[in-house]
Amino acid sequence: MNILICSTGSRVKMTQYIKEAVKSTGGKVIAGDSDPYSPALFAADDHVLLKPVDDENYMSSIIQACKQKEIDAIIPLIEEEVPKLVKNQSVLDNIGVKLATSDQDLVDVCTDKLKTYQYIDQLGFPGVPTFSTVEETLTLLHERDFDYPLIVKPADGKGSEGVWRVEDEAQLREAVEKVGHSIIQPYLKDREFGIDVYIDLISGQLVDVFMKEKFKMVNGATDKSVSVNNEELVSLITSFVEAAGFTGPLDIDCFEWNGKYYISEINPRFGAGYLHAHEMGCNFMEYIVNNLNGKENQPFEKIQYPEGIWMMKYSEVMLRKIDSKDENNKTS
Amino acid sequence: MNILICSTGSRVKMTQYIKEAVKSTGGKVIAGDSDPYSPALFAADDHVLLKPVDDENYMSSIIQACKQKEIDAIIPLIEEEVPKLVKNQSVLDNIGVKLATSDQDLVDVCTDKLKTYQYIDQLGFPGVPTFSTVEETLTLLHERDFDYPLIVKPADGKGSEGVWRVEDEAQLREAVEKVGHSIIQPYLKDREFGIDVYIDLISGQLVDVFMKEKFKMVNGATDKSVSVNNEELVSLITSFVEAAGFTGPLDIDCFEWNGKYYISEINPRFGAGYLHAHEMGCNFMEYIVNNLNGKENQPFEKIQYPEGIWMMKYSEVMLRKIDSKDENNKTS
Numbered sequence: 001m002n003i004l005i006c007s008t009g010s011r012v013k014m015t016q017y018i019k020e021a022v023k024s025t026g027g028k029v030i031a032g033d034s035d036p037y038s039p040a041l042f043a044a045d046d047h048v049l050l051k052p053v054d055d056e057n058y059m060s061s062i063i064q065a066c067k068q069k070e071i072d073a074i075i076p077l078i079e080e081e082v083p084k085l086v087k088n089q090s091v092l093d094n095i096g097v098k099l100a101t102s103d104q105d106l107v108d109v110c111t112d113k114l115k116t117y118q119y120i121d122q123l124g125f126p127g128v129p130t131f132s133t134v135e136e137t138l139t140l141l142h143e144r145d146f147d148y149p150l151i152v153k154p155a156d157g158k159g160s161e162g163v164w165r166v167e168d169e170a171q172l173r174e175a176v177e178k179v180g181h182s183i184i185q186p187y188l189k190d191r192e193f194g195i196d197v198y199i200d201l202i203s204g205q206l207v208d209v210f211m212k213e214k215f216k217m218v219n220g221a222t223d224k225s226v227s228v229n230n231e232e233l234v235s236l237i238t239s240f241v242e243a244a245g246f247t248g249p250l251d252i253d254c255f256e257w258n259g260k261y262y263i264s265e266i267n268p269r270f271g272a273g274y275l276h277a278h279e280m281g282c283n284f285m286e287y288i289v290n291n292l293n294g295k296e297n298q299p300f301e302k303i304q305y306p307e308g309i310w311m312m313k314y315s316e317v318m319l320r321k322i323d324s325k326d327e328n329n330k331t332s
Numbered sequence: 333m334n335i336l337i338c339s340t341g342s343r344v345k346m347t348q349y350i351k352e353a354v355k356s357t358g359g360k361v362i363a364g365d366s367d368p369y370s371p372a373l374f375a376a377d378d379h380v381l382l383k384p385v386d387d388e389n390y391m392s393s394i395i396q397a398c399k400q401k402e403i404d405a406i407i408p409l410i411e412e413e414v415p416k417l418v419k420n421q422s423v424l425d426n427i428g429v430k431l432a433t434s435d436q437d438l439v440d441v442c443t444d445k446l447k448t449y450q451y452i453d454q455l456g457f458p459g460v461p462t463f464s465t466v467e468e469t470l471t472l473l474h475e476r477d478f479d480y481p482l483i484v485k486p487a488d489g490k491g492s493e494g495v496w497r498v499e500d501e502a503q504l505r506e507a508v509e510k511v512g513h514s515i516i517q518p519y520l521k522d523r524e525f526g527i528d529v530y531i532d533l534i535s536g537q538l539v540d541v542f543m544k545e546k547f548k549m550v551n552g553a554t555d556k557s558v559s560v561n562n563e564e565l566v567s568l569i570t571s572f573v574e575a576a577g578f579t580g581p582l583d584i585d586c587f588e589w590n591g592k593y594y595i596s597e598i599n600p601r602f603g604a605g606y607l608h609a610h611e612m613g614c615n616f617m618e619y620i621v622n623n624l625n626g627k628e629n630q631p632f633e634k635i636q637y638p639e640g641i642w643m644m645k646y647s648e649v650m651l652r653k654i655d656s657k658d659e660n661n662k663t664s
Binding site: 215315 | 342344369641642
């Protein structure tokens with residue numbers, strides 16, 4: 001079984017984890033990226049240069065790579081590529097390539113924060129209230145338990161770019177005018193949790209959950225976190241996952257505010273903080289390889305890892321002689 | 333010989349390099365930081381919690397740590413701490429602690445970009461012209477070979493915070509008014525080089541030079557670079573270092589613009605890109621340990637490393653059970 005991971009960039013550890021899991025099957029991991037100077041390319045068994053995710057030829061470069069390298073499955077690693085890949089699921093099906101993520105309708109829910117909240121709310125779970133107009137927001141403030149400060153941010157943005165924190169109605173109106181197409185949320189962040197979830201691609205059942213409190217973010221990725229075993233949070237996540245229909249790896253963000261938990265974001269892929277889960281024995285790569293080999297994983301029973309273990313990231317270096325001309329010709 | 337490295341943060345590789353060099357002397361590396369969740373603390377032989385660099389008790393925590401851990405020398409790693417440490421050189425001398433950096437007057441030159449340029453210029457070397465007033469800048473534009481765009485930035489800032497790029501005199505005047513106490517420089521950056529230099533602490537002679545072209549910066553640190561062997565650049569650096577009076581490790585930034593080289597910044601300490609030099613055999617840690625043991629290093633003869641080798645950083649993780657209460661009591 002050959003697995004393509006795309007937009008590998010500097011995700012050397014992720015590449016090593018997948019390689020380790022695939023090794024037992026006699027298969028290979030092929031790393032893809034548009035940048036020939038991406039260290040993760042050299043951590044895989046083989047690599048291939050792809051077009052950038054925003055290039056019109058991105059999908060054709062993926063398909064060409066799948067044929068050339070006899071790929072059986074793709075594990076997407078970055079936010080932007082998941083919607084593009086699921087949109088082309090039938091094309092990938094035709095060449096026998098499976099996708100280790102959720103179905104298109106659920107991926108669509110995840111890529112739009114307004115839809116994410118509405119979906120969580122409709123299923124009866126606590127989401128971070130999210131609105132697109134000042135009027136809806138003012139109604140919320142009257143009817144429910146929330147108050148200023150509020151957060152205003154671009155509806156299609158990610159990370160903390162262009163985020164406004166507003167303290168009253170005048171500031172709210174000003175921010176919405178400045179940001180344009182925006183979403184508005186109450187600020188519900190006493191503590192922030194990142195939750196790694198794996199749902200069996202065959203049975204659709206929850207297989208594993210890893211919970212960590214996030215302490216430091218660098219460039220939108222978790223830099224320091226501590227393992228958590230919280231009954232209320234694990235119960236919220238297991239019942240949410242059962243009610244929703246996701247499959248494969250999920251990276252869920254939750255806030256604790258005034259003693260209650262709120263689901264903030266759902267990413268239908270591995271998060272940058274998965275390294276913590278993996279190093280503590282939650283080996284999602286093995287689950288994926290089992291599934292791709294037609295084997296169901298055991299359903300989740302209980303948290304097995306110890307609490308209070310810190311994950312701290314630091315820089316490792318890879319040295320390599322790279323001939324960019326050769327590299328650029330490789331996929332042409 | 334026991335060495336204290338302070339503000340180690342996530343500099344795990346640096347800590348490992350120093351530890352390796354000190355091992356042969358039977359000494360220890362003690363890592364210090366104010367944050368008990370700094371991974372480099374656990375990469376050293378021992379660690380100690382210090383006060384933050386901007387805390388009024390920073391120096392007393394350093395002195396206490398030096399006495400407690402029987403420290404023979406300090407290797408500073410971050411920009412902010414070098415001036416504080418050299419200012420207290422006599423206090424450190426009194427307790428028998430050496431500092432692996434340059435003298436205070438030269439450190440002062442490095443921490444002020446206007447002084448840096450004036451110093452380089454007075455010695456007769458090409459610096460990036462740097463001015464503090466609009467009038468001086470306009471005179472430069474008339475008299476010399478430079479033109480817009482110009483860069484306006486806070487005189488005491490670092491990195492790329494509050495940096496303006498201006499295209500004409502009106503924009504220049506506006507930027508200077510907005511920034512306040514600012515410096516003004518022409519934009520001379522076709523290519524950017526990071527040069528690691530070691531000057532013998534005993535003989536004052538140049539020991540080693542490593543040159544890399546920088547390709548990607550993340551949070552102000554080099555993320556990707558390629559080794560360079562450029563005769564003109566090595567000649568500029570060797571004659572500059574001979575004329576100036578620095579000692580210990582230096583991290584020099586140079587720009588190439590229109591085929592000429594300009595010295596932009598001098599940091600009297602290890603740069604974040606030193607990992608590239610070290611991995612390619614320029615072992616400054618050995619030179620430091622030799623010097624601290626009273627042994628001179630061989631003077632520099634020629635570049636020994638191969639050209640065209642890429643350094644690419646990626647995230648490694650460290651897992652650790654940390655009891656913050658114990659840690660916080662450690663230095664009290």
